[in-house]
Amino acid sequence: MFGAEDHGHMARALRLAERGLFTTTPNPRVGCVIVQNGRVVGEGWHVRAGEPHAEIHALRAAGEAARGATVYVTLEPCSHHGRTPPCAEALIDAGVARVVAAMRDPNPQVAGRGIELLTLAGIRAEVGLLEEAARELNIGFVSRMTRGRPWVRVKTASSLDGKTALRNGQSQWITGEAARADVQRWRARACAVLTGVGTVLADDPQMNVRGIDTPRQPLRVVLDSGLKTPPGARILQGGNTLIICQQAKPQRLEPLLNAGAGVLELPGPEGRPDLALLMEILARRGVNELHVEAGATLNGALLAGGWVDEWLAYIAPVALGHQARGLFELPVLTEMNARRAFTLHDLRQIGPDLRLTLRPR
Numbered sequence: 001m002f003g004a005e006d007h008g009h010m011a012r013a014l015r016l017a018e019r020g021l022f023t024t025t026p027n028p029r030v031g032c033v034i035v036q037n038g039r040v041v042g043e044g045w046h047v048r049a050g051e052p053h054a055e056i057h058a059l060r061a062a063g064e065a066a067r068g069a070t071v072y073v074t075l076e077p078c079s080h081h082g083r084t085p086p087c088a089e090a091l092i093d094a095g096v097a098r099v100v101a102a103m104r105d106p107n108p109q110v111a112g113r114g115i116e117l118l119t120l121a122g123i124r125a126e127v128g129l130l131e132e133a134a135r136e137l138n139i140g141f142v143s144r145m146t147r148g149r150p151w152v153r154v155k156t157a158s159s160l161d162g163k164t165a166l167r168n169g170q171s172q173w174i175t176g177e178a179a180r181a182d183v184q185r186w187r188a189r190a191c192a193v194l195t196g197v198g199t200v201l202a203d204d205p206q207m208n209v210r211g212i213d214t215p216r217q218p219l220r221v222v223l224d225s226g227l228k229t230p231p232g233a234r235i236l237q238g239g240n241t242l243i244i245c246q247q248a249k250p251q252r253l254e255p256l257l258n259a260g261a262g263v264l265e266l267p268g269p270e271g272r273p274d275l276a277l278l279m280e281i282l283a284r285r286g287v288n289e290l291h292v293e294a295g296a297t298l299n300g301a302l303l304a305g306g307w308v309d310e311w312l313a314y315i316a317p318v319a320l321g322h323q324a325r326g327l328f329e330l331p332v333l334t335e336m337n338a339r340r341a342f343t344l345h346d347l348r349q350i351g352p353d354l355r356l357t358l359r360p361r
Contacts (some may be wrong), residue, residue, distance in 0.1 A: 026286030140288030178351025
C-alpha cells in the first residue's frame with residue numbers, strides 16, 4: 001500500500017511534528033509535507049494552539065505547486081471550525097490529489113470526518129503509515145480524547161537498590177547532571193507537573209522547566225490535603241500553581257491565595273484528595289501529559305489506583321542500603337501474583353545512569 005518514498009516523506013513529517021513537542025498543548029503535535037512529482041514543495045508543523053495548523057503552513061509554502069500534489073500529514077486533517085478553519089477544506093480548495101495521514105484523529109469532533117470530506121471531494125485519502133510513531137508522539141492527546149484523562153508519567157530517581165533518599169530525607173543528588181537535564185525535557189513536554197506536599201516541605205522544589213528554550217511553563221499541581229504548603233514555597237513563585245486539598249480552611253487558604261496559588265477542594269476517601277476527579281478536571285483544562293515527581297506516598301497511591309501509564313525510572317549505579325527511603329508506598333503483598341508488572345518500553349544510558357521507560361502490563 002505504501003512505498004519507500006511514502007515512508008521517507010512521512011518520517012520527515014514526524015520530525016517536523018516533533019518541533020512542536022514543547023509548544024502545541026493542548027493541541028496535538030502535527031507535521032506536514034507536500035510532494036509534487038517526487039519533490040518536496042512545502043513543509044510545515046503546528047507551533048501552538050490558536051495558530052495555523054501544519055497543513056496550512058505547508059500549503060502556504062507550496063503555493064500553486066500544491067495542485068495535484070500528495071500531502072503527508074501525521075494526523076488526520078481536521079474537519080471542524082475551532083480556533084482555526086478546517087484543514088480538510090483547505091486541502092480540497094488547494095486541489096491536492098492525495099492525502100496520506102499517519103493516524104485518524106481521536107478527537108470526537110473529527111474521528112474520520114476529515115478523511116470522509118477528502119474522499120467525497122475526489123481526493124485519494126489513506127491512513128495508517130507510521131501510525132505507531134504518530135501515536136507515541138501524541139500519546140497524551142490520544143489519552144485525553146479517548147479516556148477523558150491525561151497520560152500519567154511518573155518519574156523516579158533511585159539507587160540500584162531502589163532507594164530515593166537517605167533515611168534522613170537527603171536526596172540531592174542520586175543521579176548525575178545528564179539525567180537531571182534529561183528530566184527537564186520531560187517536564188517541558190508535559191502540560192502539568194504533579195507533586196505532593198511532602199516533597200514541597202522536604203525539598204522546596206520549583207518544579208519548573210530550566211535549561212530548555214520553551215515559551216511556556218507547565219501547570220504545577222500540588223496534592224496537599226491539609227494545605228500545609230508554605231506561602232513562601234518556591235513552587236508558588238511565578239503563579240501557575242494549583243493546590244489540591246481536602247478542605248480549604250480560611251486561615252490557611254488566604255495566605256496561599258495571596259501568594260498567587262489556585263486552590264481546589266477535591267475531598268476523597270481516606271483523607272486524601274479524589275484522584276479520579278483530579279484527572280477529569282485536568283483533562284477538562286486541556287492537560288494531555290501529566291508528569292509526576294513525588295515521594296513514595298503519592299507514587300504509591302497513583303500506582304495502587306491504576307493511574308500510572310508510564311514510569312521513567314532513572315537508576316544510578318550506587319547503593320543506599322535497606323534503611324533508605326523507597327519508591328512506592330504500597331500495601332504489603334502476600335502473593336507474588338499480586339505484584340505490579342511492567343513491560344520495558346525503552347532502555348538507554350544517560351551519562352553514568354540508566355533510564356528505563358516502563359509501562360504496566
